[in-house]
Amino acid sequence: MTRPSTEREKGTSMTMTLDDLVEAGPEPAPSARPVKAGLLDPKQLLRSLPDALRKLDPRIMWRNPVMFIVEAGAVFTTVLAVVEPSLFAWLITVWLWLTVVFANLAEAVAEGRGKAQAAALRSAKRDTVAHLADGRDIPATELRQGDLVTVEAGQVIPGDGDVVEGIASVDESAITGESAPVIRESGGDRSAVTGGTTVLSDRIIVRITQRPGDSFVDRMIALVEGANRQKTPNEIALNILLAALTIIFLLAVVTLQPLAIYTKAYQAAAPDTTAIDGHGVTGVVLVSLLVCLIPTTIGALLSAIGIAGMDRLVQRNVLAMSGRAVEAAGDVNTLLLDKTGTITLGNRQAAEFVPVSGVDPKRLADAAQLASLADETPEGRSIVVLAKNEFGLRDREPGLLAGARWVPFTAQTRMSGVDLDGRTIRKGAAAAVLKWAGVRDAEIDEIVDRISSDGGTPLVVAENDQVLGVIDLKDVVKPGMRERFDEMRRMGIRTVMITGDNPRTAAAIAAEAGVDDFLAEATPEDKLALIRKEQAGGRLVAMTGDGTNDAPALAQADVGVAMNTGTSAAKEAGNMIDLDSDPTKLIEIVEIGKQLLITRGALTTFSIANDIAKYFAIIPAMFAAVYPGLDTLNVMRLHSPGSAILSAVVFNAIVIVFLIPLALRGVRYRPAAASRLLSRNLLIYGLGGVVTPFVGIKLIDLLIQLIPGI
Amino acid sequence: MTGWIAVLMLAAALVAVHRPFGDYMYRVVSGRDHNVVERGVYRLVGVDANAGQAWGVYARGVLAFSAVSILFLYAFLRLQDRLWLSLGLPAVEDHIAWNTAVSFVTNTNWQAYSGESTMGHLVQMAGLAVQNFVSAGVGIAVAVALVRGFAARRAETLGNFWVDLTRITLRILLPLSVVFAVVFMVGGVVQNLSAGVDVTTLTGGVQHITGGPVASQEAIKELGTNGGGFYNANSAHPFENPTAWTNWLQILLMLLIPFSLPRVFGRMVGQNRQGYAIAAVMALLALGSIALTVGFETHGAGTVPQAVGAAMEGKEARFGIPGSATFAAATTLTSTGAVNSFHDSYTALGGMMPMVNMMLGEVAPGGAGSGLYGMLILATITVFVAGLMVGRTPEYLGKRIRVREIQLASLYFLVTPLIVLGGTAAAFATGNDATALNTGPHGLSEVLYAFTSAGNNNGSAFAGITVDTPWWDVALGLAMLLGRFLPLILVLALAGSLAGQHSVPESEGTLPTHRPLFVGMVAGVTVVLVALTFLPALALGPLAEGLS
DSSP states (O other), X not given: OOOOHHHHTOOOHHHHHHHHHXXXXXXXXXXXXXXXXXXXXXXXXXXXXXXXXXXXXXXXXTTSHHHHHHHHHHHHHHHHHHHSOOHHHHHHHHXXXXXXXXXXXXHHHHHHHHHHHHHHHHHHSOOOEEEETTSOEEEGGGOOTTXXXXXXXXXXXXXXXXXXXXXXXXXXXXXXXXXXXXXXXXXXXXXXXOTTOEEOSSEEEEXXXXXXXXXXXXXXXXXXXXXXXXXXXXXHHHHHHHHHHHHHHHHHHHTHHHHHHXXXXXXXXXXXXXXXXXXXXOHHHHHHHHHHHSOHHHHHHHHHHXXXXXXXXXXXXXXXXXXXXXXXXXXXOEEEEETBTTTBOSSOEEEEEEEOTTSOHHHHHHHHHHHHTTOOSHHHHHHHHHHHHHHOOOOOOGGGOTTOEEEOOOTTTOEEEEEETTEEEEXXXXXXXXXXXXXXXXHHHHHHHHHHHTTEEEEEEEETTEEEEEEEEEOOBXXXXXXXXXXXXXXXXXXXXXXXXXXXXXHHHHHHHTOSEEEOSOOHHHHHHHHHHHHHTTXXXXXXXXXXGGHHHHHHSSEEEEETTSOHHHHHHSSEEEXXXXXXHHXXXXXXXXXXXXXXXXXXXXXXXXXXXXXXXXXXXXXXXXXXXXXXXXXXXXXXXXXXXXXXXXXHHHHHHHHHHHHHHOOOOOOOOHHHHHHHHIIIIIIHHHHHHHHHHHHHHHHHTTSTTO | OHHHHHHHHHHHHHHHHHHHHHHHHHHHHHOOOOOHHHHHHHHHHTOOTTOOOOHHHHHHHHHHHHHHHHHHHHHHHHTGGGSTTOTTOOOOOHHHHHHHHHHHHTTOOOOSSOHXXXXXXXIIIIIIHHHHHHHHHHHHHHHHHHHHHHHOSSOSOOOOHHHHHHHIIIIXXXXXXXXXXXXXXXXXXXOOOOOOEEEEOTTSOEEEEOOOSOXXXXXXXXXXXXXXXXXXXXXXXXXXXXXHHHHHHHHHHHHHHHHHHHHHHHHHHTOXXXXXXXXXXXXXXXXXXXXXXXXXXXXXXXXXXXXXXXXXXXXXXXXXXXXXXXXXXXXXXXXXXOOSBOGGGSOHHHHHHHHHHHHTTSTTTTSTTHHHHHHHHHHHHHHHHHHHHTTXXXXXXXXXXXXXXXHHHHHHHHHHHHHHHHHHHHHHHTTGGGGBSOOHHHHHHHHHHHHHHHHTTOOOOOOSBOOOSHHHHHHHHHHHHHXXXXXXXXXXHHHHHHHTSOOOOOOTTSOOSSSHHHHHHHHHHHHHHHHHHHHHHHIIIIIHHHTO
């Protein structure tokens, strides 16, 4: 975790206590890129100040009822301070205004980080000219859905669409930040292109799929700026709870006044103080009490937490189309993961040559290598590599084998090979090769079965009419997957592997990777049915997908993450897009969703727990002059009624600033069972929330009592 | 010492009885058979006993039944002089009749009148006692409906109010009351229709001592957490509560149904441990409160108790300090409100405890039914905050606590402070505190206590304040009415919302709501919420007095 040293050096021991709390922020997940989130650069605060002041407009404040009450209170004390000026009244007034400004600052800082990103994106939205396929040139902004445009090397793609003709390498760094170009071609699952990206080579014809002004980049900008940020369901619910608490405290404070007047009249001989006189508790003190009691800490930071949560996703190159989806990610019960590319490395690797009895392994390797020399697939290359590693067979350049006739793989023949100097070698699916060779071999069947049931893919090699043996192509499970699935299990999330493999192979890989369940020979319909079944049991489902045939399932899933390399249909159907097209990202998304909720819950607990100490400061300060016995409650031994109330108000304000980094970064989340998370967070934020203000208020009081007249 | 033994015996009796009794209640509320009498009632009311009701219909049933009850009781009281067995007493004054009608229908049993000199035997038996049964029945029915909401899977209905009320009254409250009425008679509680006798007292004065159907009313008074006494002196009167063991039994009866309902809850949601957790929260708060009350009273702070050696003012010698303090705690921890000693005469902090008990929302264990639903609302709010802290949309018993649930739960816990603090402030702002016997902090306590008791439907009186003025009767009547029916509607709405939900299956990521940590958290949330809400008011009343 990186923190600016300037902050750590700000020194009283109270800041240390708070720092310890803040220190509990997240450590970046091992796979996550370094996160800029969480830093609180003083310069950033300063830059956001104008925005924070602009937000003082009551029409904007109204959206946050807790802070609106604080602002109304600040206006009220300002009036009182003007009418009846005193140092105490002015100090309270200033700190009440600062409380509001600090809250706005939290939001402005959170938004500020999105703005920088938006500016970068806007630069990608240059004015481009679209060359329509019919030869006309129009501004890109006038493109309609269905228009066909031609884009050539060096030109910027004018809008989102699908390639309908041609193939090209495209530089998508403007939106993904990734400089390596990607291939986009018509048909298949790599046909989607994004407006604002640049074609580096070749020429393609693109059918525009976006509505005018609603391009992917437009949506991204709106998203990172939080322009149309909707409050998420949990956030709304929490806001209601906070509003209810605010009303209760408002009630407690307002109804106190007749009681105070009665009390003061009864003890008429008691001296007037800054807090209470013949008219009851003074207005400034009543407002101070109210502001200290209502949950200002969480009220001030709530929207910053939400914005920062979305921002953390953007930092990881994930675009969530709604905050609702991010929250749902935290709730996910079942995670559907495609085997290929997510659980296993994308391609199978040759692991072993298994000859039939009587065949020299080296001969098998030699034949396999020859048959694979022209095979540019990763599988083919891995066979060549294995032959070299195991038997020292050198790579023969295909060009040197002049007389060779290469037989490419087709879906019909299901095998490939070479005809060379009278040798005809074929490798491929067992049934196809055996049929080609015209032999039946029980031994081969046995080897093939064994490899299949171990999760491998058997590739039979035959030369002329003799079957030499089998190549074992293994699916390689990505390193660290088992640990991640164990984590998931601890979080209460069930992982299901989806694969087109047969059940036996699937079972073997599932066991090796440590997933809870698998769906073998899965068709898109099977996938959709599985999601529906899980949802009918009340579970929330998350999945990733990229193909057009994934779209229905992506749309049905509660959290559907589409790969940016995927088709437009998939991207439309999902509610998140991963610009890195990394299917394991789903796991991080879940963690971010959880972190968002935990941060809200933790700060709510902290905020309410704070009130206990504030009562011990303010109640004796208000009434000890009337009933000296109540001074027993002044356990902090605060200097005077004025200093006690002022200290509570000051603490209440600066605790917001101290917690901004935590709100932006989120509370540390380590996958663990709910009960452990609860006891840990309750200890830090509940108990910490009770103790911290006792220390903080006392320390502030020690400083404030030096001010003459307080 | 004997005081603690009595408390331990109470705890032991409740531990022993709550399971079989809870199981019995569970069978009553979930059974589908109807006996002859019940079928007769359903025909009379015109209700299809097998038809379920959506929450709105259920709530309308509760409200309609209660409205008719209030009107009927009001008319009964106003016409008492023209009916039999009036003992020659006049019609009850309008404002007292209103206050009393509301009071008994809301299970409060606040008594702005003196029982033996205001109510004839017929009104006591056919008016007030009937409400003692059905008002408790309504409370239990609503609690059961809420639990059905938790237990249901995408259901539209919450059961049938008329069926619930009938079965609870006829199968639980009535038989138990008969049994315990006999037990009380054995213990010396009177049971007759005598108009009373005039006796010459030791000092030579003449005193009129009314007899009446006391024992039959006494059992349901405690069992249904009602608390309305036959006599003005309530359970301090030797005809209502003659001995130390009847006193102990009365405390047990108050706690019996409220402490057994969590078992019903556990059975209904199919996880007994969830019921135990709720019972544990109740027990934790109750034991803490009883210990503090008894502690403050036996310690006897204050000038007079120090001078005479014990805080015996306002307490009956036959119960002693622990027997009185335990009764005071139990009657306010539940929503009973019967008294066997005068809370006004307690030490300042000892007298604060009954108030705090009521301010907790009467959830430890609370009134018949109202205790369980109040506690489940608090558990829901705790689950919301705790659930966020484990990174999931909070869920309780498989039900997500979403916007609507939080809205309803928040409104629920807004109602009581609004009534209690609003009413107290209004009394002072309008000068109606002048009827309090005392001034200063003790006078403030007297006023605060009255609204706390009415708003929480407790009905116990601090005493020391004259409340039969029209202002007090109307204000407290409104406090009782709103304090009962607003929360009740919100609870039923919540039940409806929960019932319509899917149930989320439990996993490692689910917040466990049966472990000690959660039990402690619910208790903590309850205490902190109450402390934060009422501390300023308490500071000017009992705290100011007790800390001086």
